[in-house]
Amino acid sequence: MFSYYLKIAWISILRHWGLSLLMICAIGLGIGAAMTTVTVNYLMSANPIPHKSEQLYYVQLDSWDVNDPFDEGKNPPDQMTYTDATNLWKAKKAFRQSVNAQTYAVIEPNDPDLLPIIADGRANTADFFAMFDVPFIYGGGWTEQADINKELVVVINKETNDKVFGGKDSVGETLKIDGDMFKVVGVINTWEPKPRFYDVTTGAFNKSADIFVPFSLIAEEKVRRSGNTNCWKPSGDGLAAFLAGECVWTQLWVELKTEQDKQEYLTFLNAYVEEQKQYGRFLRPLDNRLSNVMQWLENQEVVADDAKMMMAMSFMFLVVCLLNTVGLLLAKFLGKAPEIGLRQALGASKTTLFSQYMIESACIGLAGGILGLILAYLGLKGVESLYGDTMQGLATLDVSMTALAIILSLVSTILAGLYPTWRACNIQPAQQLKSQ
Amino acid sequence: MLIMKDISKIFQTGDIQTHALRDFNLTVNEGDFISVTGPSGSGKTTFLNIAGLLETYTHGEFLLDGEDVGKLNDNGRSRMRNEKIGFIFQGFNLIPDLNLFDNVDVPLRYRGFNAKQRKLRIEENLERVGLASRMKHLPSQLSGGQQQRVAIARALATSPRFLLADEPTGNLDSEMANGVMSLLEEINQQGTTIVMVTHDALLAERATRTIQVKDGRVSELEILAQQAIA
Numbered sequence: 001m002f003s004y005y006l007k008i009a010w011i012s013i014l015r016h017w018g019l020s021l022l023m024i025c026a027i028g029l030g031i032g033a034a035m036t037t038v039t040v041n042y043l044m045s046a047n048p049i050p051h052k053s054e055q056l057y058y059v060q061l062d063s064w065d066v067n068d069p070f071d072e073g074k075n076p077p078d079q080m081t082y083t084d085a086t087n088l089w090k091a092k093k094a095f096r097q098s099v100n101a102q103t104y105a106v107i108e109p110n111d112p113d114l115l116p117i118i119a120d121g122r123a124n125t126a127d128f129f130a131m132f133d134v135p136f137i138y139g140g141g142w143t144e145q146a147d148i149n150k151e152l153v154v155v156i157n158k159e160t161n162d163k164v165f166g167g168k169d170s171v172g173e174t175l176k177i178d179g180d181m182f183k184v185v186g187v188i189n190t191w192e193p194k195p196r197f198y199d200v201t202t203g204a205f206n207k208s209a210d211i212f213v214p215f216s217l218i219a220e221e222k223v224r225r226s227g228n229t230n231c232w233k234p235s236g237d238g239l240a241a242f243l244a245g246e247c248v249w250t251q252l253w254v255e256l257k258t259e260q261d262k263q264e265y266l267t268f269l270n271a272y273v274e275e276q277k278q279y280g281r282f283l284r285p286l287d288n289r290l291s292n293v294m295q296w297l298e299n300q301e302v303v304a305d306d307a308k309m310m311m312a313m314s315f316m317f318l319v320v321c322l323l324n325t326v327g328l329l330l331a332k333f334l335g336k337a338p339e340i341g342l343r344q345a346l347g348a349s350k351t352t353l354f355s356q357y358m359i360e361s362a363c364i365g366l367a368g369g370i371l372g373l374i375l376a377y378l379g380l381k382g383v384e385s386l387y388g389d390t391m392q393g394l395a396t397l398d399v400s401m402t403a404l405a406i407i408l409s410l411v412s413t414i415l416a417g418l419y420p421t422w423r424a425c426n427i428q429p430a431q432q433l434k435s436q
Numbered sequence: 437m438l439i440m441k442d443i444s445k446i447f448q449t450g451d452i453q454t455h456a457l458r459d460f461n462l463t464v465n466e467g468d469f470i471s472v473t474g475p476s477g478s479g480k481t482t483f484l485n486i487a488g489l490l491e492t493y494t495h496g497e498f499l500l501d502g503e504d505v506g507k508l509n510d511n512g513r514s515r516m517r518n519e520k521i522g523f524i525f526q527g528f529n530l531i532p533d534l535n536l537f538d539n540v541d542v543p544l545r546y547r548g549f550n551a552k553q554r555k556l557r558i559e560e561n562l563e564r565v566g567l568a569s570r571m572k573h574l575p576s577q578l579s580g581g582q583q584q585r586v587a588i589a590r591a592l593a594t595s596p597r598f599l600l601a602d603e604p605t606g607n608l609d610s611e612m613a614n615g616v617m618s619l620l621e622e623i624n625q626q627g628t629t630i631v632m633v634t635h636d637a638l639l640a641e642r643a644t645r646t647i648q649v650k651d652g653r654v655s656e657l658e659i660l661a662q663q664a665i666a
Binding site: 001004011012015338339342343344345346347348349350351352428429430433 | 485488490491510511514515517518519523525527529531533534542543545546547590594602
């Protein structure tokens with residue numbers, strides 16, 4: 001009977017093409033608007049490293065001014081001082097730990113025909129690659145010894161490897177960065193976690209780095225740091241004074257396997273701060289925090305409030321579109337009252353008729369869903385062109401979003417069709433047959 | 437085959453009750469061709485709707501082919517309509533969007549016949565009413581008489597034992613009406629029981645038995661006749 005219902009639905013949709021088109025447009029517009037905002041929210045709030053996001057913790061210490069708390073006392077500083085980051089890194093109390101900060105550099109390719117490249121860089125410690133499951137094509141990360149020895153080693157991304165080395169296995173090659181010769185130890189595959197959780201302070205949806213170098217090279221002035229820097233008291237002149245000062249500009253991530261490990265690490269952090277207090281630092285009350293990946297993204301409000309508001313409004317718009325569809329379906333089905341009466345006389349039960357008209361509703365929903373997908377695609381392109389780089393990679397419809405759009409349109413239309421179908425199935429056949 | 441005992445039908449509109457049928461008694465035997473006549477508003481159509489299970493009754497007992505209709509739920513009534521009853525209406529009631537083949541196909545779909553059986557039955561019955569060559573036409577492309585023939589083919593497609601016709605010639609000119617009546621007579625001679633509501637006295641006389649309905653009851657004369665038959 002299913003194929004028969006489909007055939008009847010198709011004939012009915014064609015016969016009342018104007019009404020059908022209106023319904024498809026109403027559903028399509030509603031789904032298109034809802035899916036555009038849902039997709040942006042979904043990608044903004046996606047878990048960028050689902051298999052271990054519960055084991056990776058961002059570390060915060062409240063080293064701020066006692067008289068002028070950071071973020072009005074609601075949160076400790078969102079980054080860490082160089083002193084604390086390096087102390088905690090050296091303590092090695094976690095399973096893995098990585099200090100990192102944003103850098104930038106000029107690469108001078110070995111090929112004299114190629115122009116210098118300004119690269120976005122990241123200065124990090126060795127565990128970074130293993131902690132965040134960075135995928136390598138060639139080679140791997142550097143060793144902890146390279147961090148300690150301040151070796152001039154570099155990991156480059158695929159794009160840089162393609163540009164500078166023509167895509168070949170460049171491990172062991174040298175690369176001139178800011179005037180120094182660095183040895184390539186690894187080439188990573190395309191790696192663009194969305195959100196870019198490991199450093200949301202410089203843009204949660206920015207591109208990942210082109211090159212990765214040891215964090216210890218910052219102190220050696222072999223690479224130049226960039227990114228956000230906040231200080232609550234003057235640090236004095238020169239890099240050494242800056243590094244020893246109370247400016248926050250580094251991020252410390254630790255990998256802790258169990259809840260017990262987390263508690264132990266927190267105890268360690270508190271002990272560390274208590275110890276630092278003896279040196280006249282950390283004048284504020286203890287407020288050390290460990291946030292896992294999703295907690296950290298939530299804390300940093302990676303999904304903006306206006307994006308949530310837009311999503312709520314788009315769903316309200318979908319409801320309005322569906323209410324219109326209810327009206328149109330009601331008009332259509334009640335217009336078919338004589339046919340419904342006749343079908344009852346010829347042996348159709350209410351259940352049979354209900355199935356038939358629900359399938360017709362679902363067909364309209366499916367068509368509306370497809371139109372909605374097209375509109376959502378256009379909507380996302382619009383969002384991308386409006387917001388530029390900030391939305392790069394956020395404005396794409398993946399398989400799950402496509403499936404969600406179709407399911408949402410089918411479910412919505414079936415819900416919208418329930419009342420009209422129920423009304424249609426309760427038509428008294430005798431009255432309809434006589435009135436024809 | 438059809439037994440109605442003390443059937444009454446009351447329509448309630450606000451506080452007003454309208455008795456469409458009261459103490460309606462009728463027995464229809466297998467092979468009968470009964471014409472039902474009576475003035476407008478006498479209850480003929482209500483009787484036909486109840487007989488066709490399109491409407492429920494308020495009181496009484498109604499047995500169709502031995503089954504107590506009052507005990508059937510919606511699905512049971514639908515099944516019985518589909519299996520045992522064929523309908524012919526004054527307004528033909530064909531589905532305008534479907535061609536003749538698909539119109540005749542409707543009750544066969546609900547009966548659950550397979551594609552081969554359906555095709556055979558559709559062709560056979562359209563052949564029977566002389567419209568086999570036009571099965572891909574839409575109803576709007578046919579004359580009134582031809583449309584009624586399609587409706588008869590549709591009614592016969594499921595091989596019902598019982599054919600209910602409500603003014604089947606009401607919308608036709610006399611020549612077409614005569615053709616349709618001849619077809620009904622032929623169908624009755626082949627064993628199908630027919631109950632036909634009509635205003636036309638001449639057509640009514642062509643039935644093997646005539647009953648008159650007045651004020652929602654079978655008239656006195658008919659009661660006497662039924663007693664004589666018994």
